[in-house]
Amino acid sequence: MSTETSLSSSIGIVQTQHYTFAQDQPFELESGATLSPVTLAYETYGRLNAVRSNAVLIVHALSGGAHAAGYRSPDDPKPGWWDDAIGPGKAFDTDRFFVICSNVLGSCYGSSGPSSIDPATGQPYGLHFPVVTIGDMVRAQLALIDHLGIEKLLCVAGGSIGGMQVLEWAARHGDRVKAAIPLATTARSNAMQIALSEVGRQAIYADPNWQGGDYYANGRRPDAGLAVARMIAHITYLSEQSMHSKFGRRLQSQERFGYQFQTEFQVESYLKHQGHAFIQRFDANSYLYITKAIDYFDLSAGSGSLAAALAGAAHSKFLVVSFTSDWLYPSHHSKELVSALTAVGADVSYLDIESSAGHDAFLVEVDTMTRLLGSFMDRLAREERC
Amino acid sequence: MSTETSLSSSIGIVQTQHYTFAQDQPFELESGATLSPVTLAYETYGRLNAVRSNAVLIVHALSGGAHAAGYRSPDDPKPGWWDDAIGPGKAFDTDRFFVICSNVLGSCYGSSGPSSIDPATGQPYGLHFPVVTIGDMVRAQLALIDHLGIEKLLCVAGGSIGGMQVLEWAARHGDRVKAAIPLATTARSNAMQIALSEVGRQAIYADPNWQGGDYYANGRRPDAGLAVARMIAHITYLSEQSMHSKFGRRLQSQERFGYQFQTEFQVESYLKHQGHAFIQRFDANSYLYITKAIDYFDLSAGSGSLAAALAGAAHSKFLVVSFTSDWLYPSHHSKELVSALTAVGADVSYLDIESSAGHDAFLVEVDTMTRLLGSFMDRLAREERC
Numbered sequence: 001m002s003t004e005t006s007l008s009s010s011i012g013i014v015q016t017q018h019y020t021f022a023q024d025q026p027f028e029l030e031s032g033a034t035l036s037p038v039t040l041a042y043e044t045y046g047r048l049n050a051v052r053s054n055a056v057l058i059v060h061a062l063s064g065g066a067h068a069a070g071y072r073s074p075d076d077p078k079p080g081w082w083d084d085a086i087g088p089g090k091a092f093d094t095d096r097f098f099v100i101c102s103n104v105l106g107s108c109y110g111s112s113g114p115s116s117i118d119p120a121t122g123q124p125y126g127l128h129f130p131v132v133t134i135g136d137m138v139r140a141q142l143a144l145i146d147h148l149g150i151e152k153l154l155c156v157a158g159g160s161i162g163g164m165q166v167l168e169w170a171a172r173h174g175d176r177v178k179a180a181i182p183l184a185t186t187a188r189s190n191a192m193q194i195a196l197s198e199v200g201r202q203a204i205y206a207d208p209n210w211q212g213g214d215y216y217a218n219g220r221r222p223d224a225g226l227a228v229a230r231m232i233a234h235i236t237y238l239s240e241q242s243m244h245s246k247f248g249r250r251l252q253s254q255e256r257f258g259y260q261f262q263t264e265f266q267v268e269s270y271l272k273h274q275g276h277a278f279i280q281r282f283d284a285n286s287y288l289y290i291t292k293a294i295d296y297f298d299l300s301a302g303s304g305s306l307a308a309a310l311a312g313a314a315h316s317k318f319l320v321v322s323f324t325s326d327w328l329y330p331s332h333h334s335k336e337l338v339s340a341l342t343a344v345g346a347d348v349s350y351l352d353i354e355s356s357a358g359h360d361a362f363l364v365e366v367d368t369m370t371r372l373l374g375s376f377m378d379r380l381a382r383e384e385r386c
Numbered sequence: 387m388s389t390e391t392s393l394s395s396s397i398g399i400v401q402t403q404h405y406t407f408a409q410d411q412p413f414e415l416e417s418g419a420t421l422s423p424v425t426l427a428y429e430t431y432g433r434l435n436a437v438r439s440n441a442v443l444i445v446h447a448l449s450g451g452a453h454a455a456g457y458r459s460p461d462d463p464k465p466g467w468w469d470d471a472i473g474p475g476k477a478f479d480t481d482r483f484f485v486i487c488s489n490v491l492g493s494c495y496g497s498s499g500p501s502s503i504d505p506a507t508g509q510p511y512g513l514h515f516p517v518v519t520i521g522d523m524v525r526a527q528l529a530l531i532d533h534l535g536i537e538k539l540l541c542v543a544g545g546s547i548g549g550m551q552v553l554e555w556a557a558r559h560g561d562r563v564k565a566a567i568p569l570a571t572t573a574r575s576n577a578m579q580i581a582l583s584e585v586g587r588q589a590i591y592a593d594p595n596w597q598g599g600d601y602y603a604n605g606r607r608p609d610a611g612l613a614v615a616r617m618i619a620h621i622t623y624l625s626e627q628s629m630h631s632k633f634g635r636r637l638q639s640q641e642r643f644g645y646q647f648q649t650e651f652q653v654e655s656y657l658k659h660q661g662h663a664f665i666q667r668f669d670a671n672s673y674l675y676i677t678k679a680i681d682y683f684d685l686s687a688g689s690g691s692l693a694a695a696l697a698g699a700a701h702s703k704f705l706v707v708s709f710t711s712d713w714l715y716p717s718h719h720s721k722e723l724v725s726a727l728t729a730v731g732a733d734v735s736y737l738d739i740e741s742s743a744g745h746d747a748f749l750v751e752v753d754t755m756t757r758l759l760g761s762f763m764d765r766l767a768r769e770e771r772c
Contacts, residue, residue, distance in 0.1 A: 031645035131645040191629035191653040192621065198654045199617045201647070202661070206610035208594055213647075224592035231585045232618055235578065240716065243577035249684060257682055259417035259517040261587070261599075261674060265681065267577040268584045275588070288647060295651065296643055298635060327713065330626065 010079055011045045011087045011094050014070035016110060018042075021143050033130035037119070040144050041066045041110025042102035045086060046094035048150070053386040055150045056092055056377075057141065057177075058082060058101040059158035059165040062233070062290050063282055065109030068101035069094075084366045091373035096381055097154065102144055104137045104165075106289035111140075114285035115216060126285060127213035134161070134297045138168040142176065152176055154384060155377065159183035159362035160329070161290070164297045167337070171299055174312035179380050181319045181373065183362040184326050186333035187299040187306055187340070193328065196236055197291040200229035204284050213285050226284040227275030234274045239325035239358030243267060306340035313341065317383075318348040319376045321369075323361035349376065396465055397431045397473045397480050400456035402496060404428070407529050419516035423505070426530050427452045427496025428488035431472060432480035434536070439772040441536045442478055442763075443527065443563075444468060444487040445544035445551040448619070448676050449668055451495030454487035455480075470752045477759035482767055483540065488530055490523045490551075492675035497526075500671035501602060512671060513599035520547070520683045524554040528562065538562055540770060541763065545569035545748035546715070547676070550683045553723070557685055560698035565766050567705045567759065569748040570712050572719035573685040573692055573726070579714065582622055583677040586615035590670050599671050612670040613661030620660045625711035625744035629653060692726035699727065704734040705762045707755075709747035735762065 019040050021027070026034035043066045048055060058068050060081065069086035071079055080101075086092045092099050103111040106129070114129040121128075145153065156169045156177050163185025170180040186193070204210055207225030215221055235243075247267035251257075254264060263269050303309035318341055322334035331352045338350045353368060355361040362369065405426050407413070412420035429452045434441060444454050446467065455472035457465055466487075472478045478485050489497040492515070500515040507514075531539065542555045542563050549571025556566040572579070590596055593611030601607055621629075633653035637643075640650060649655050689695035704727055708720035717738045724736045739754060741747040748755065 031643070033645070127647065131647075188635070190626065190635065191633040191651075192624075192626040194635070194651050195617075195621050195629060195653050195657055198649075198651075198657060199614065199621065202617060202658070203589055203592070203614045205647075206589075206593065206614055228585065228589045228592055228614065231581075231588060235581050235585065238578070240576065240578040240713070243581060247577040249574070249576065249580070257417070259419070261513065261517075261591075261678065263584075265577075265580050265584075267581050271581055271584060272588070292647065327626075 009087060010083055011070040013073065014043050014045065014067070014080070016041050016043050016066050018110060019144050019147050021147070027140065029130050029136045030133045031131055035112060035130055037112075038105065038140055038143070039110070039112050039116070040102045040105070040140055042100060042144060043067055043069075045069050045099040046097050048098040048148070049386060051386075052150055053152070053154060053384060054097050055145075055148070055153050056097045056099045057145070057153050057156045057169075058086065058092065058099060059141070059156060059162040060101065060104065061158070061160040061162050062294070063278070064162070065107065066101050066103040069099070082363070085369065085373060091370050091377060092157070093377065096386075097377070100144070100148065102141055104290065105140045106132045106137070106286060106293060108283035108286040113283070114213065114289055115283045124216040126216065129285070129289065131292055132289060133293050134164045134168050135172065137293065138165050138173070141165070142173060145176070152178060154386060155179040155181060155380060157181035157183070157373070160185055160359065161294055164294065167299055170313040170316050170318070171310050172312065174314070174316055177316060178384060179317040179319070180313070181321075181376065182337070183321045184323055184329050184359055186329045187337050189295050189297050194295045196232065196328070197295050200232050201288055201291060203228035203232070204288060210284060213288070221279070222284045223279040226279050226282065226287060229287060230278040231271045231275045234271060236328045237358055237360045239327065239356055241325060241356040242358050245356070306336065307343040310340050310344050310346070314344045314346050316346055317380065318346055319372070320348060320350045321362065321372065322352045323355045323357065323359070323365070324352060325356050326359045326361060328359040395473060396469055397456040399459065400429050400431065400453070400466070402427050402429050402452050404496060405530050405533050407533070413526065415516050415522045416519045417517055421498060421516055423498075424491065424526055424529070425496070425498050425502070426488045426491070426526055428486060428530060429453055429455075429466075431455050431485040432483050434484040434534070435772060437772075438536055439538070439540060439770060440482060441484045441486060441531070441534070441539050443531065443539050443542045444472065444478065444485060445527070445542060445548040446487065446490065447544070447546040447548050448680070449664070450548070451493065452487050452489040455485070468749070470749075471755065471759060477756050477763055478543070479763070482772070483763070486530070486534065488527055490676065491526045492518045492523070492672060492679060494669035494672040499669070500599065500675055501669045510602040512602065515671070515675065517678055518675060519679050520550045520554050521558065523679065524551050524559070527551070528559060531562070538564060540772060541565040541567060541766060543567035543569070543759070546571055546745065547680055550680065553685055556699040556702050556704070557696050558698065560700070560702055563702060564770060565703040565705070566699070567707075567762065568723070569707045570709055570715050570745055572715045573723050575681050575683050580681045582618065582714070583681050586618050587674055587677060589614035589618070590674060596670060599674070607665070608670045609665040612665050612668065612673060615673060616664040617657045617661045620657060622714045623744055623746045625713065625742055627711060627742040628744050631742070692722065693729040696726050696730050696732070700730045700732050702732055703766065704732055705758070706734060706736045707748065707758065708738045709741045709743065709745070709751070710738060711742050712745045712747060714745040
């Protein structure tokens with residue numbers, strides 16, 4: 001499909017905007033540290049209605065950004081990361097909804113993060129950037145929503161780490177959100193997820209170019225370590241079955257085994273490509289910060305139980321979705337969440353979707369997700385009359 | 387349990403032996419390359435009976451060695467890797483069976499491998515060591531069995547990569563083995579397993595100390611890369627549930643989050659320990675060679691089907707075991723194997739054991755495995771009158 005054809009079904013050409021706040025009054029983080037100023041990169045699609053009741057916040061996963069839909073230019077070959085779901089007539093229908101997506105705090109796509117300039121030194125923060133949490137990311141989004149003049153979001157939606165932000169919104173800021181769509185996620189990172197994060201971080205630490213995070217000035221980035229971290233993570237986004245279907249044991253360019261230490265299976269070539277593409281576009285320190293935020297995420301911490309933590313979400317409507325082959329955030333995490341939501345009396349729809357696509361299913365099962373998200377949003381618009 | 391107490395239930399003090407062959411006639415490898423000489427480190431426990439009918443070959447997994455049972459000295463704190471299963475009165479009862487275990491070709495525990503001296507140069511082989519396959523490993527074991535004067539093995543048993551060797555024995559050398567016990571394994575490495583191997587290798591390649599495998603002389607080893615490879619692999623040996631039970635979200639030594647890039651969760655500390663312990667005992671190049679052999683393993687290659695490949699195993703007896711939480715070699719691999727074995731008319735017992743221990747279950751579910759292996763070996767001894 002050419003961009004020209006795609007443009008017709010897309011929101012079209014979009015521009016990333018930036019909102020900077022906390023210049024005078026520093027932004028307080030969960031750690032006790034402060035950050036000043038704070039910038040969030042964001043994009044909006046569609047129009048906010050007169051009564052400001054049609055705003056939908058889309059929250060992204062680990063390596064995503066504010067560019068969720070549309071194209072940056074007429075010859076941009078690739079639309080935003082969730083263009084399948086956001087646009088005219090799509091699940092998040094921009095003819096009806098005002099859709100917002102902002103890059104998370106700590107990332108490297110325009111929001112404040114370790115590669116941003118520390119005003120105290122005029123140099124990139126590196127590891128002097130304070131550690132941020134999912135809660136901090138969401139409170140920064142709240143400042144953006146305030147800035148946009150939105151009292152109450154119609155819906156917050158996102159998958160994976162985006163789903164953690166969705167849950168944080170619903171649990172801690174339930175008065176600001178009517179509905180929540182957490183996809184392929186968990187209310188609490190557990191030991192295996194922390195282990196997988198930590199191995200990725202260890203791969204970055206092990207790269208001599210990492211230099212304790214202070215690599216921006218010298219022109220040598222910890223590419224090798226970041227590529228290994230990405231390759232590990234990429235495996236966790238797929239499933240045994242999807243990898244088998246995609247690659248099997250096929251060789252890349254030979255007919256026989258090479259009996260050398262070269263890339264010869266297609267799956268090896270694919271992984272190397274994923275690692276290589278990632279280092280072109282992502283910052284290793286941001287990878288450390290965002291994975292750390294994931295590991296810290298435990299909605300029930302300090303509340304005694306998940307249900308107690310979700311008491312503030314009792315009046316929100318939920319669409320919870322998990323996928324049978326997702327082994328990074330297996331379905332039982334969503335089921336535990338649904339039990340807690342049901343216990344507090346929230347209005348919950350839950351689907352455990354049969355899919356072989358693994359964790360990535362929330363992005364790649366386009367037809368199923370379009371139907372599901374579309375009908376939930378449709379019902380929401382009817383019920384909330386927007 | 388002190389060594390003194392353990393010694394009483396163990397085979398006692400054992401010594402590793404070495405068998406060197408192919409000095410005159412080079413050993414031909416599947417790749418077409420040759421190796422000369424070939425040394426295998428091995429241990430034996432118990433006594434070969436007069437009719438030489440009671441020999442059991444134990445084959446080890448990726449990082450194992452010939453030292454499967456007993457202690458190296460009276461003050462050795464730790465017995466061999468499968469001491470739970472091998473010894474007087476145990477499943478592989480050394481009062482009845484003559485048990486042999488040899489270190490695989492390509493490893494670093496006394497058998498020929500990349501850290502061995504290349505007689506052509508007087509230096510360690512490094513990557514000049516030829517790439518070996520599971521088939522090559524097994525044919526080297528066959529040379530050892532010949533050397534020990536054993537016409538037919540009563541049984542070959544092992545888990546994981548050991549299980550691949552078991553299957554290779556049964557399929558290609560069915561006339562030399564009466565029974566086979568492949569545990570937690572597969573007849574064919576698939577895309578996900580190859581991907582996990584490759585990421586481990588990439589972590590090693592990414593370490594500047596690796597130096598294309600030529601690091602033995604300079605005193606700097608690719609420890610950081612090998613540690614990351616081991617940490618990745620270690621996660622694949624456990625399960626989400628076993629990691630949750632062992633570690634949960636517990637912190638190592640603090641009460642609160644440190645909000646710094648330090649090891650703070652117990653699971654992180656455990657993984658780092660695993661990585662650190664591994665680099666003390668294993669050679670990075672051997673890690674490359676053995677994982678490559680795993681990736682190449684496909685019993686059905688060239689035979690058209692798995693059943694066709696197993697035609698030579700039709701008269702062997704099999705005990706096949708998988709574990710419900712093993713996601714590295716999920717149960718469906720064993721089920722496919724059992725179907726093929728049944729199709730060729732082999733005598734097969736199969737158990738898919740309910741366990742939360744993940745891939746490691748074959749080593750850690752001691753009581754279950756003792757009963758299972760013990761009764762199979764007992765039946766075998768009765769039927770084969772040894």
